Amino acid sequence: MSAMLVTPQAPHELPSLQSQSADTELRQRKASAAAVAAVAVAVDQVEAEYDNEQRAKEGKPLMGRLKDGRQFEVPSTPDMLTSIFDPRQPKTPLDILTLVSLGLQIVTYFVTSRQQAQAFFLVYFLFWRAAYNAGLGWVLNAQSTKGWLVSFVESRGWLDQDKCPKIREWIKQQLETKMRSDYDFEALPNEYNIWLLFRSIVDVILLNDFVAYSLFAFSCTRLPEGHSGWAHIGRWALGWTLIAFNAWVKLDAHRVVKDYAWYWGDCFFLCLQQLVFDGVYNLAPDPMYSIGYAGYYGLSLCSASYAVFFVSLAAHFSQFLFLQLFESPHIARTYGEGSSVAAWARKVAERIRKKLC
Template identity: 40%
Template sequence: MSTGSPSSPSSPQKSSPSNDGDKKSVNKEEEAIGICTTTKERFNVPLTYDCTDVFVTPQKWTEWPVIIELLLIFFYSATYLLGILPKWFFLVNYIFWRLAYNCGLGYILSTQSNGKHFTKLVQNLIKTHKPMLESNLSLRGKNGVVKHEKYRIDDYPLDFTAWMVYRAVVDVILSSDLAGYIVFCVAYFELPTTFGLYEFISYGIGISLCLFNLWAKSDAHRVLGDYAWYWGDFFFLLDKNLVFDGIFQMFPHPMYSVGYSFYYGVSIMSRSHTVLVVSFCAHMLQLIFLVFVENPHIEKIYGGMSSETNQTSEREPIFFKNLEPFKNPDDLFLVVIICYAMFTSLTASFTTAVGHAVLWRLIHHVGMGYILYGQAKNQAFTKRFTKLGGTSQQAFTFFKKLYNFSLTINHVIMVTLTAKIFITTFIWSGFVAADGASDYHFEGFSQLLSWQYATQLVAGIILILLNIYQSTSTHEVLGDHGWFYGDFFYTETNQNKQPSYTGIYRYLNNPEIVLGYCAYFGLALISKSYAVLGLAILSQFATYLFVKFVEKPHMDKIYGAKNLREKGGIEMELSRVTSHPKIAALNERLDENISKVKKLLLKQD
């Protein structure tokens, strides 16, 4: 696996492409060569039924896995329509199938990855129940001929047969999980008593999220094919290059991220706290599945992401990570100052607390920007150290501590200010002193239970988690050296070098501009504060100026402007979609109609 040289947080690095997708991409209709992971045997991979074929292929309806799927779907539908079971049953039923997915399948895949336990189980089943297995498995064809064929175990390696059995288990669990979720949502659906602008917007957003989810899932299946859709590389490998396009060019792990937008669309339309909370928890379980089951296997099989950095053996503290206040005096000083800043924000008046946050934000972006601008221009920061008898390494070490201190204190002050406003707004109006009654509008604890605030709270948490993902993914690509702008201190100009865009940089050229402060917007939603929203906007705009006037010129100097990508993966994919002939023709007709309307309005005037 090759790696590139990171620079500032705009700088990408090379890594294995497997880090950017949920599963590996294979064209499902293209004949492929499989490689057994146990025996290294090579074999022709036949065509298989996908997850929707089983419902429209009568030949499949005699197989027990499909019979179980259809019976369960019929049972859920009939019992709900007839009102036989209480609605809490459908909640418990969905929780069961969601745990069967994330915990059950997660356990199977984890043990399969580490010890081929499922393959060994299937090997024992073949010895005792071979006819039963063959009668409940089938293929779409062989040697490129699409037709229904009964499965013959002796024609294929054990690894492939284990995958076929696993697919049958997956189909039962996933179809029951989806059907159970739909019936659960319908059971808890609350129709609005009135229909106004708010309801119209809510249903519009909900339907849009559901339609987007339908496109995301279908496009992901187009890219992945059956092999990756059913976690095929846990059982055998394909002798085929990995290809990512479509939805995988736009979003990281789309099957686990935007692939669950359906949950939030339905939650918004249902107006149910229960649906919202259960959907959010179910999505979090899916992300845990990704982190602890799929990602470790991807790193094991395809190699993890690594960065070629000018790193020292000592890990630098980032935010509160790696801090050792009882060992390192600098870390102790940081903790003491942070505690003082928190105390100041909590006890000060509203105006003072907000001004305190603005001041530190300006110190961070203007101060750090000024240092790096001078460093990029003539190594001013390093020269100041060398004049005093120091070294360039000491200058960089001091800057890292300064940058981490500034960044950490800004985040802490924002969280403290949000907590101050949240407590004073919802829990206790006399929590801290305020300049006047208008500083806080006390809504009371009961407002925390309202549907509108529950939606805001979940959206705020999602934005915070998205920001955490952005930060950790950026650091994973750049390493400590790139995170702390090491190339401003160790300049290696190479305008013939083409930077590589991997990890989160596969989708965004500058993720810190787009996602770097979405947690602040999440805090604004949670606190229902325009002041926090204003600070979030200020931080986002300051970051944009920082990148435009400090990072970008330095990147042009290091790599050469001609070697830098103009558009990120999301922009390129959107450009590809909008350049489609049908979309282009639609845009032309739309422009023509707009022009006609303008002419009519001008004539009337």
């Protein structure tokens, strides 16, 4: 009976069924392997964050991780304003360049006429703003997506003792002068040292951008005719309040994210830690780019200049372009999260829901 139940098609169908079964099993194995790998990565990240929290409580340096999985102790970084402007602190060539460029701006402001100063500082500010938004934006995007800056430095041998000993020694001296006693140039990976050098270049751009904008606003300052004394006092009071608020936003944001995030360290390496986004981060999404530019409009009020106001609008808009074209995609690539604007909106919605319920 069993022999009679076997049809002529059976010998041909059996291999096909076996092949389908094998394909299904292979897909299941791949899916299982991918799931296990994802879980392993997640567990590893949580454990690393927990270890870093424990190290921070014990006063030990945090651990950084490179893309290839290597880990290293992250040294503490000095305060930017103190290291550059405190005469008791040793100065690097880039610090001296920063101080000289700022000093020349101030001298130019006092030796030129108001009209000349307005034209010069408008162009000069736009140059540094472009260096920030377009220049740094391009470099950071290339580093985030392809590791371009690290590859560029390494391909030219600037940190190689055999290929470029003089350049390597200059970079080493620059960084050792800047850093504290827990810094060891030789023991740290190239990614970290290149980030430190990049950080010094960012300082040159940020400070020149700030001073150029301020001097442009000062050169445009006027007292509008027909306004009462109380109107001037009210305008200045509101303007300086916005400037003071701007300063608080920047300082509090830096307190939360510290130098690692302030200078886009996660484009170079990961420092796994649980940041507590309190303070100014409860007020607005991306506070460094949104309400962190309130000082633009405060100085526009103090100067009573439409030119300053429209330049401020353009500069602030370019900062939002920087956020949307580089920062948000970089955060999504690095952490797999949505934009902070969406996260903030969800947080506000959750607060409203709790109050209503």
